Amino acid sequence: MHTRTAIATVALLVAALAGCSSGAETDAKPVAKKSPSLSPEQQFLGAVHDRNFESWREKGPMDVEIRQYPPKWCAEFEKGHSVDHTLGLDGAHLYPIGMEWGTLEADAHEVVVLGVKYYCPELLDQVTNDLRQSGDY
Structure with a gap:
């Protein structure tokens, strides 16, 4: 039994x-291994460094200079402002340029997209659509 x-x-x-x-x-x-999360600032700076922008090859911004822009850009885009307004002299005047370095317009647009991607990703479609409509992306 x-x-x-x-x-x-x-x-x-x-x-x-x-x-x-x-x-x-x-x-x-598959179980993904937990890796330490990077802050938006670290992700943004890493992407900027990896991109190696043409207009910054001889003299580019220091991290402390460029990292100040994305939160300000996000605040402008949250208000519904365009990229042109946000970067322009007649608008928020947040064009990524310093005393010792400059940024070509195409590079500036890409830097803005990287900033939005890591600091306010919910606004990424708004920003890229704005750039596409203006023919700048």
């Missing part, structure tokens, strides 16, 4: 495991 019970129990376990493994195999996703 114990033999029959043991065989039935093993059969049920095998069936249960077979059922679990077949479903689990198709639904299983």
Whole structure:
């Protein structure tokens, strides 16, 4: 009697495991290792450094200079302002340019997109659409 019970129990376990493994195999996703999260500032600065903008090859901004822009850009875009208004002399005048460095307009637009991507990603579509409509992106 114990033999029959043991065989039935093993059969049920095998069936249960077979059922679990077949479903689990198709639904299983690799477990990603947790990596330390980078702040928006770190992500933005890393992307800017990786991009190596043409207009900054000889003399570009220091991190302390360029990192001040994205939060200000986001504040302007949250108000519904355009990229042209945000960067322009007649608007917020937040064009990424310093005393010792300059930025070509195409590079400035890309820097703005990178800033928005990491600081206020919910506004990225608004900003890229604005740049596309103006023919600048």
